[in-house]
Amino acid sequence: MRFIAPLLLALPAVAHALAPTLGSPDGQLQVDVSVNDRQQLVYTVQRAGQPVLLASRLGLVLAQGDFANGLTLVATSAVKPHRERYTLAAGKRHQVDVRANEQQFTVANAAGQRMVLTLRAANDGLALRYAVPGPGRKQFVDELTSFAFPADARAWLQPMSVAKTGWKRTNPSYEEHYQTDIPVGTPAPSQAGWVFPALFRTGSNWVALTEAGMDGRFHASRLSHDSAGGTYRIGLPEPSEVFTGGHRLAEVGGPLTTPWRVLAIGPLKTVMESTLGTDLAAPAVIDPKQIKPGPASWSWALLKDEGTVFDVQKRFIDYAADMRWPYTLVDADWDRKIGDAQMKALAAHAQARGVGLLAWYNSSGAWNDTPYTPKSALLTKTDRAREFARMKAIGVKGLKIDFFGGDGASMQAYYVDLLKETAAAGLLLNFHGATLPRGWSRTYPQLLTTEAVKGFEFATFTQADQDRVARHAAMLPFARNLFDPMDFTPVVFHDIPNIQRATRNGFELAESVIFLSGIQHYAETPEGMATVPPYVKTFMRELPRRWDDVRFLDGEPARYVVLARRAGKEWFIAGLNADDTPREVTLDLGWLGTREGQLITDGAGPREFTEGRLAGPAATLTLAPHGGFVARFR
Structure with a gap:
């Protein structure tokens, strides 16, 4: 029988902490995991003392066991530092240094079956995943993971297209226009839900939700259609989204481990410079240096x-x-x-x-x-x-x-x-x-x-x-x-x-x-x-x-963006303006020292260019409607 989760809005306020708050290395991000009076696993997230996520559900349901209800704490691990360095063949950084704090919570259901929740808190966000150990077949039924945002939060989301629609039945291919700056809780246009990454703003913090650690044994997820009250849940692929004759949801023999649920969290600059989406992926199977x-x-x-x-x-x-x-x-x-x-x-x-x-x-x-x-x-x-x-x-x-x-x-x-x-x-x-x-x-x-x-x-x-x-x-x-x-x-x-x-x-x-x-x-x-x-x-x-590095200099989703990218000792800055009116941007370029850069921007007509120079410590540019610029600092 399929387990149907009660709505998060019905969660009682009383919860029992499983362990002291898990914090990021810089102490800005704080995650609390609790068991509420319904014996359900919940978590909250704060950054710099501001709420990011309100009490949100955790848990899995398998055909072989319910790991979302009737839970008790079995063990809590010590917090362990996670340190890692990896190379990307191509990405926002070539060499990436990872620093995070990790903790595991082992819970048992009424039948005595166990599930391990792993949390990893980094300076740029949070990740979590589940593992159900032991032999035997494990068939996924549902996931209760949710993300409950305060009522005044805003969202920038791309609808998931309905499977087997579009040209020659080729959907879904993540090829829709975004709905931008909408109230949290706005339902998706169809039951197919919203795609990852999903972007939110709550107070002074931004949150980008996605998943990582996909090894071919688990289905890919999305956010579900219904987000009443600003609570978003993990959604599932439609029945037709399969290889011919294949299965839709995860089925494994032996231990089951889910992908990571990834939340980049912080000011927009922190989120834009985050590498969490690759930090949580498995290491390279071939040497990235071989790739051109x-x-x-x-x-x-x-x-x-x-x-x-x-x-x-x-x-x-x-x-x-x-x-x-x-x-x-x-x-x-x-x-x-x-x-x-x-x-x-x-x-x-x-x-x-x-x-x-x-x-x-x-x-x-x-x-x-x-x-x-x-x-x-x-x-x-x-x-x-x-x-x-x-x-x-x-x-x-x-x-x-x-x-x-x-x-x-x-x-x-x-x-x-x-x-x-x-x-x-x-x-x-x-x-x-x-x-x-x-x-x-x-x-x-x-x-x-x-x-x-x-x-x-x-x-x-x-x-x-x-x-x-x-x-x-x-x-x-x-x-x-x-x-x-x-x-x-x-x-x-x-x-x-x-x-x-x-x-x-x-x-x-x-x-x-x-x-x-x-x-x-x-x-x-x-x-x-x-x-x-x-x-x-x-x-x-x-x-x-x-590219070796990135800096977010200015921007607003769907309006304009200015980014700096480094290759070796050279920096390249680029900006574009999506508005129908000119936009003035003032850039802090003090970090470039005394360097002066080549500037290429729009000329008088829409098909024209003009060349000039750009230098700090501060520079003001006027971007034409639907215009942009690049600058190169050698």
Whole structure:
């Protein structure tokens, strides 16, 4: 029988503390875990003495046992420091130092079965997960984890699309517009709920919710549709979000461990500079130093299917070589329109020009109706071994795999099989039409990017999406691109066929720095790039391929953002303004010392640039409507 949890609003105020408050290393974050009078596990979170989460439920229900009710404390561990250092092939930081405090609580249910709750408190937030030890089959039924926000909190959320809707039944692919600055408790547009990461503001603190530690045995989650009273619960994938014939929810033999529930918490600067989404992922299975990130030329963004022919792809390889970009992507239907022999010739030409060739694949079998090929070629381990060997023989360096089927456990297992096997085969990877990667880029460094966003392509399909692209782009650094690489495919300086572009050139150029992607597939064509001043082309040629550090300088979700990124000793600052009116920003640049930077920003017209200088200790810039800037400090 399925256990139905009582509403959090019905929780009694009386609770019995299990242990002294767990604090972050800097003492700012405090987490209290309690058992209430209904023998339910609850927790509260404060930062700097201000409430972040009110009493919120914890617990699991398995077919083999209820770990949400009738609980008693069995053991509480001592608080232990967690220290870790890891490398990202591509991300907001190259080297990441992790410092946190960790504590475990073991509870037993009425049947004597045990569950371990692990809490980890860091200066930039909190993470928690459950483990049910012991032998035997364990089948997930429900999760009670919730996040109860004060009534005056606000939310910035992307709706989850309903499975098997959209073009050729390809949803969900995390490709919706965000609802911004809405009251907490606003119900989702459908029963499908809200996607991760989810962003909230409560008082002076911000909270970004996501999950990490996905190993292919658990389904991916989201926030449920109903958040009455400002209490959000973990939601589940829909029944159809499965690999053909596969299961939806987690089923394991032996111990069951859930993914981490991750809460980045603090001032907006703290959240924007947080690495919790990768801190909680498993260590890398291959050496990140083996991986070569960098930009790619890509014809499909503006030329669409008609551009996937030999002569056009050869021209885009030459374009990549001229721009000193390490990759060119050949998109869908290359097997029918180019073929293996000519792909091998393209790969050889690319190699001679110092460019690596990337090839598109359709992930799907029967779970959607997409016609593009190669299709149904990766469904079994034998299939994948054959195709990966074939690609290596042709000279292809990596794959873009598209059109996945949702977030069920069997579909997650399919993703992880692809991740493990491309790592072993030495192929780079890009997931499209896909789920949020949830920290996979740390565990599998060859996963250099993932779509999971309403990317630039939508702004080439309809004028309505183009007209919304500025605010959408200004939202993404605060949520979708906060922890995970994002294949938005940015930057167009010239024309979009049959569309009136809504952003200025400065806005487009700023995206090249603000958006994080291990492979940045630039949408602009050779002809469009030829229209920009030489100093813009030089900037695009010399952009670093990985970043060492990040600073959040200013911004407001869906309105504007200014970020600084460091590569070696150089700093790059970029800002964009999504408003319909000019925006003045004053930047504290004292941390750059006496350095003076090259400034590129919008000219008089929407397709023009102007070049100048930028220096501290403070600088004031006026950003044009839908405009932006970049600055380079050597």
